[in-house]
Amino acid sequence: MCRKIKLLLLVCALFFTSFSNHKYYVSTTKIAYVSASKSLQITLHVFTDDMEVLLNQRYSEHYKLESDNYPKQIHKTIDKYVNSKLKIVADDNPLKLQFIGKKYRDDQVVCYFEVEQVPPFKKLEIANSLLFDLFEDQQNIVHFVSDTMKKSFLQIQGNFKNTIFI
Amino acid sequence: MKTLKTIFLSAFILFSGIAIAQETESEAPVSGHINENKFRQLYEEFSTPNMYRAASGAPGSAYYQQRADYDMKIELDDKNKKLYGEETITYFNNSPDDLEYLWVQLDQNVRKKDSPSLERNGSGIQPFDYPSSFTNNYLNDPFDGGFNIEYVRDYKGKPMSYVINQTMMRINLSKPLKSGTKISFSIKWWYNINNHVNGRGRSGYEFFPKDGNRAYVIAQFFPRMAVYNDVEGWQNHQFWGNGEFALPFGNYDVEITVPADHILDATGELQNRKDVFSKTMLNRFEKAKQTYDKPVLIVTQEEAEAAEKNFSNQKKTWKFYAENVRDFGFATSRKFIWDMMAVKIGNRDVMAVSMYPKEGNPLWEEWSTLAVAGALKTYSKHTFDYPYHKAISVHAKNQGMEYPMICWNYGRPNEDGTYSDRVKFGMISVIIHEVGHNFFPMIVNSDERQWGWMDEGLDTFGQYLAEQEFGKTHPEAIEGLDKYPSRRGEPSKIVRYMSGDQSFIAPIMSNPENVYQLGPNAYGKPATALNILRETVMGKELFDHAFKTYSQRWMFKHPTPEDFFRTMEDASAVDLDWFWRGWFYTTDFVDIGVKEVKKYYVSPKPNKELRTIMENRGMTEADLPPLVYMVEEGSEDYDESLKEGDLLDKSTPLKEYVMDNLSPEERAQLEVPKYFYEVVFDKPGGLVMPLIVEYSYADGTSELVKYPVQVWRKNDAEVKKVIATDKEIVGVVVDPNQETADIDTSNNSWPKKTAESDFDSFKSNTKG
Numbered sequence: 001m002c003r004k005i006k007l008l009l010l011v012c013a014l015f016f017t018s019f020s021n022h023k024y025y026v027s028t029t030k031i032a033y034v035s036a037s038k039s040l041q042i043t044l045h046v047f048t049d050d051m052e053v054l055l056n057q058r059y060s061e062h063y064k065l066e067s068d069n070y071p072k073q074i075h076k077t078i079d080k081y082v083n084s085k086l087k088i089v090a091d092d093n094p095l096k097l098q099f100i101g102k103k104y105r106d107d108q109v110v111c112y113f114e115v116e117q118v119p120p121f122k123k124l125e126i127a128n129s130l131l132f133d134l135f136e137d138q139q140n141i142v143h144f145v146s147d148t149m150k151k152s153f154l155q156i157q158g159n160f161k162n163t164i165f166i
Numbered sequence: 167m168k169t170l171k172t173i174f175l176s177a178f179i180l181f182s183g184i185a186i187a188q189e190t191e192s193e194a195p196v197s198g199h200i201n202e203n204k205f206r207q208l209y210e211e212f213s214t215p216n217m218y219r220a221a222s223g224a225p226g227s228a229y230y231q232q233r234a235d236y237d238m239k240i241e242l243d244d245k246n247k248k249l250y251g252e253e254t255i256t257y258f259n260n261s262p263d264d265l266e267y268l269w270v271q272l273d274q275n276v277r278k279k280d281s282p283s284l285e286r287n288g289s290g291i292q293p294f295d296y297p298s299s300f301t302n303n304y305l306n307d308p309f310d311g312g313f314n315i316e317y318v319r320d321y322k323g324k325p326m327s328y329v330i331n332q333t334m335m336r337i338n339l340s341k342p343l344k345s346g347t348k349i350s351f352s353i354k355w356w357y358n359i360n361n362h363v364n365g366r367g368r369s370g371y372e373f374f375p376k377d378g379n380r381a382y383v384i385a386q387f388f389p390r391m392a393v394y395n396d397v398e399g400w401q402n403h404q405f406w407g408n409g410e411f412a413l414p415f416g417n418y419d420v421e422i423t424v425p426a427d428h429i430l431d432a433t434g435e436l437q438n439r440k441d442v443f444s445k446t447m448l449n450r451f452e453k454a455k456q457t458y459d460k461p462v463l464i465v466t467q468e469e470a471e472a473a474e475k476n477f478s479n480q481k482k483t484w485k486f487y488a489e490n491v492r493d494f495g496f497a498t499s500r501k502f503i504w505d506m507m508a509v510k511i512g513n514r515d516v517m518a519v520s521m522y523p524k525e526g527n528p529l530w531e532e533w534s535t536l537a538v539a540g541a542l543k544t545y546s547k548h549t550f551d552y553p554y555h556k557a558i559s560v561h562a563k564n565q566g567m568e569y570p571m572i573c574w575n576y577g578r579p580n581e582d583g584t585y586s587d588r589v590k591f592g593m594i595s596v597i598i599h600e601v602g603h604n605f606f607p608m609i610v611n612s613d614e615r616q617w618g619w620m621d622e623g624l625d626t627f628g629q630y631l632a633e634q635e636f637g638k639t640h641p642e643a644i645e646g647l648d649k650y651p652s653r654r655g656e657p658s659k660i661v662r663y664m665s666g667d668q669s670f671i672a673p674i675m676s677n678p679e680n681v682y683q684l685g686p687n688a689y690g691k692p693a694t695a696l697n698i699l700r701e702t703v704m705g706k707e708l709f710d711h712a713f714k715t716y717s718q719r720w721m722f723k724h725p726t727p728e729d730f731f732r733t734m735e736d737a738s739a740v741d742l743d744w745f746w747r748g749w750f751y752t753t754d755f756v757d758i759g760v761k762e763v764k765k766y767y768v769s770p771k772p773n774k775e776l777r778t779i780m781e782n783r784g785m786t787e788a789d790l791p792p793l794v795y796m797v798e799e800g801s802e803d804y805d806e807s808l809k810e811g812d813l814l815d816k817s818t819p820l821k822e823y824v825m826d827n828l829s830p831e832e833r834a835q836l837e838v839p840k841y842f843y844e845v846v847f848d849k850p851g852g853l854v855m856p857l858i859v860e861y862s863y864a865d866g867t868s869e870l871v872k873y874p875v876q877v878w879r880k881n882d883a884e885v886k887k888v889i890a891t892d893k894e895i896v897g898v899v900v901d902p903n904q905e906t907a908d909i910d911t912s913n914n915s916w917p918k919k920t921a922e923s924d925f926d927s928f929k930s931n932t933k934g
Contacts (some may be wrong), residue, residue: 028662032925041925048588066586101932106653107588112928141667152667 025050025135029086029128033146035120040090042097042113044082046130051109054134055081066104075099078111085130086113090121126153127161204854205879208743211751212728218396223732224719231724233258234391234416241423241481242498244380247371250356251388256416257349261394264342268349269394269402270335273386274357276405277311277367282332283406284308309360313389316354326351333405335389353389368567368574374501374523377474381502381523383562383574385495386411393613397726403615408678410614410621413492415722420488424498426480427473429465431504431521431558432496433570434488442484454506455515461505461535467524473500488570490553490722492611495569497521497560505531509539512551516542522561529579529593533643534559537594540639541601544632548710549605549717557604559597566596568603575600591651594643598636599629610720617727618678619750623692624730630655630693657907660686660694664755665909671753675727694907695749702905703856703875704740712737744854744875754852756906759913760859760898761884766842767808768816769797792819796842813838839890845898848884850913855906861889862897870902 028045052065055077063074079099088095097113104110124144131138140155144164153162215221217228238253259265276283318326318337327338343349362370362383369387371380393401393412401412424430436442443451447464454462465473477500488494501523508515520534538559546552554571562574577593579585605628607614607621614621630652636643637650644650653659663671663686672681674692681687700709715737716730731746748754772780772787772795780786794817797803814821824833847857857873877885889895898916901908908914922930 032923041923043925064580064584064586066588100929103928106651106659107592110928112925112932114925114929154667154670 025138027130028141030143035147038118040115040118044111045108048107048109054131087127089125090118091123122166124164128155129160132157205744222736223729225723230260232260232394232414234414236418238420244425247359248356249359249387252354253388254350254352259343259347262345264344266342267339268337269392269400271390271392272313272333272335273405275312275333277360279308310358311360313355313357319352321350334402363563372563379474379501381499383497383560385569395724406679412613412615415490415492418488418494420486421483423481423483425478426482427476427478427500428498429502429504430484430498432486433491433494433572434486437485437487442482455508457507461507463505465504467503470501470503491570493569495572505535507535509542511546516552517556519556519558526561528583529585530561533594537597538601540636541598541632544635545602545605545628550721557601566600568600570608573600598632602628610717611724618688619674619692622688626654626689626693627696654690654693655697657694657698658904660690660907661909673753674750708738748853755909756853756855757851757908757910758849758900760900760916761846761848763898763916764844765799766796768813769795769808770816773797773803794820840892841894843889843895845887846884854878858901860899860902861895863893864896865893
């Protein structure tokens with residue numbers, strides 16, 4: 001906890017200007033388990049410009065995300081990237097996330113992933129290292145929601161694995 | 167006598183009901199409590215009004231403020247990235263106090279090698295580190311910043327004693343500066359200018375490697391007087407980086423010497439235009455003063471590109487004079503393109519101005535000056551006519567920052583000149599925001615060091631109004647959209663922040679150094695709160711008048727949060743203590759829902775609840791006065807026949823009362839409802855808000871009802887409302903237009919709507 005706050009303060013230190021643009025690196029990942037349909041629904045909020053820089057640097061592309069010039073390639077690249085960085089393991093079974101699609105909301109890109117046919121589990125491990133390869137002060141906020149519980153984590157460099165016991 | 171008996175009986179029934187309930191609970195005494203009502207007045211949080219600050223929220227009869235005039239000669243050494251200055255400060259002590267010493271702010275010292283601000287945050291060894299940050303943290307020689315003070319002298323040229331504590335310098339006076347007198351002293355200084363792009367500074371230069379030039383945006387560059395006032399004494403809270411500035415007003419006489427081929431603009435009126443403008447520029451300037459619809463170029467892109475290659479060794483001095491400003495900033499470079507146009511504000515002309523390197527085009531030539539003009543118009547309408555003669559928007563990479571009459575703004579197209587809507591709207595928005603800062607805090611001069619939200623929150627609110635108006639006056643800017651896409655201001659946009667993890671949220675009434683998420687905390691949430699106040703709580707007319715009153719009362723003065731809170735109430739007669747307390751002093755959120763809806767009919771017989779009470783008290787129906795009985799649909803006393811026929815026939819006491827008391831004409835006009843509903847609203851959230859409810863009826867009509875926020879004052883958890891109507895209710899929705907920033911709308915509807923989640927609706931749209 002103490003460490004988390006320290007890191008948060010560090011991030012706040014980067015607020016030097018009276019800007020109205022974001023200059024902190026945060027993503028939000030909501031993971032919802034819907035027991036009725038046995039589906040794990042994952043909604044990712046990432047700043048569009050962060051995602052754009054990431055994809056272009058990591059995969060040597062020249063995407064302009066909102067223009068959506070190469071929709072299929074962009075879709076594939078995001079799918080590949082997120083699956084390599086967001087690891088979810090249910091009762092020791094690693095899950096493959098299906099990329100459903102994305103939309104742009106304000107200055108963020110919202111990505112929707114799903115894992116179908118997930119039987120009820122006792123343990124869920126979540127490791128989210130999205131954008132850590134780009135920003136050392138990236139923070140990933142993870143919310144888990146099921147019919148019976150709600151839990152939130154802040155994941156950062158060197159400390160990005162959490163396990164939920166249900 | 168009969169009436170008296172009835173009262174006793176009703177009282178008896180009422181009390182016995184309570185008694186029954188109590189008997190079932192434990193007998194342990196409940197301990198007392200202090201006043202925790204959400205509607206209690208803010209006496210504990212507010213200081214007592216006094217002669218300096220009145221209870222109305224206006225400046226008091228003994229209100230005073232200090233004044234600091236500056237006479238400065240500044241020189242830029244472009245080759246060595248150094249700035250030199252000599253300044254004479256004349257400080258007027260208008261306070262009733264004698265001052266033993268003066269405090270001067272040395273903001274540049276935040277960049278000193280040994281600055282404690284570099285160490286203000288915790289750090290820790292991570293299992294791994296990035297080479298870049300490792301180098302920055304452990305290998306790099308830090309930038310040699312901070313003021314080098316050559317001397318501090320009194321008006322006779324004698325050295326004065328001073329002590330520097332981080333970013334504050336105390337000047338010791340040989341004898342106190344008496345109330346009502348003034349003092350002049352001089353400071354000579356220089357410092358190394360930082361690269362603001364690397365260091366994310368508010369002031370500095372950007373280097374353009376392709377042509378070898380720098381664009382300077384220079385601010386907090388000179389030792390500045392601290393504020394002395396009735397609330398803080400000396401405001402000498404150190405500059406740590408987040409909490410911005412607190413500055414007294416004064417007049418500035420400033421000469422700035424830069425390379426002769428630079429283009430420069432600054433706070434204040436240019437005094438020697440003929441010396442620094444070419445003939446062509448003068449002609450264009452004359453034309454710009456007459457042009458109200460589009461900017462006129464004073465320096466073209468072609469001319470700026472030619473100037474980039476010069477690197478003149480000659481110097482040129484630009485002279486400015488500014489009256490009644492709290493600060494001074496300037497921007498200078500060979501690279502600047504410069505355009506201007508006139509804007510009518512009241513019956514005066516104000517110049518809207520933009521300065522940008524070619525890297526800003528084509529975006530900047532299209533939108534910057536228009537955005538400046540739009541901001542001036544909207545803000546003037548909601549506060550006071552913009553009192554200065556110009557407002558300048560300067561393009562600086564990655565930052566938005568404000569000074570009197572001049573501000574720096576981001577928004578850069580790709581190298582090939584293309585840009586996305588996001589970049590365009592980001593740029594228009596930041597320009598509106600930073601120009602808006604002329605009103606808050608440059609003129610309504612709040613203390614940013616202590617209260618970030620007082621200028622950022624009010625300004626972001628103004629920004630929302632100005633953006634929406636800009637969208638209306640410039641439909642070509644928002645082509646394809648139905649309104650300007652404001653990032654902040656609408657209630658729904660603050661929901662994610664307010665519903666977030668409470669460990670990382672601070673109340674708005676916090677010092678900006680100590681909050682976790684400064685953006686939503688000091689900008690988004692207060693702006694949204696004011697927007698909700700305007701549109702939902704007070705109404706536009708009452709709000710606008712009060713907001714204008716606040717602005718005009720504190721124009722060219724130093725307000726505190728209380729002055730704002732008090733004025734908004736004083737000018738509107740709307741009691742807002744509950745609103746300030748909830749939205750500004752706590753991290754509570756709005757969550758109001760509809761819990762259940764019950765349907766009742768009038769019945770000839772008492773229901774079970776009443777019968778139990780009667781039995782317990784040994785009473786029969788004959789002992790009761792004439793009463794109208796209600797029975798819930800579906801309960802054991804209910805039967806279908808209650809639905810049929812005339813309501814008056816169901817209750818003899820009611821019919822008799824009507825016959826006895828109303829004339830036949832009145833009886834004929836009686837509106838007799840058919841349905842009685844008891845609607846239970848609950849409030850899982852901590853904030854109280856007006857209860858906005860939409861009732862839909864079986865005939866397809868609907869009705870929007872707004873219950874005042876006061877419905878919550880005696881019961882914070884839930885409240886019931888009875889609806890008597892001749893139409894059947896088929897739906898109840900709380901806050902149907904999402905006006906209140908309700909963080910959970912899954913409980914807002916009856917019958918409960920299993921609202922499709924954002925995920926499901928996206929998925930079904932994708933498939934469909």
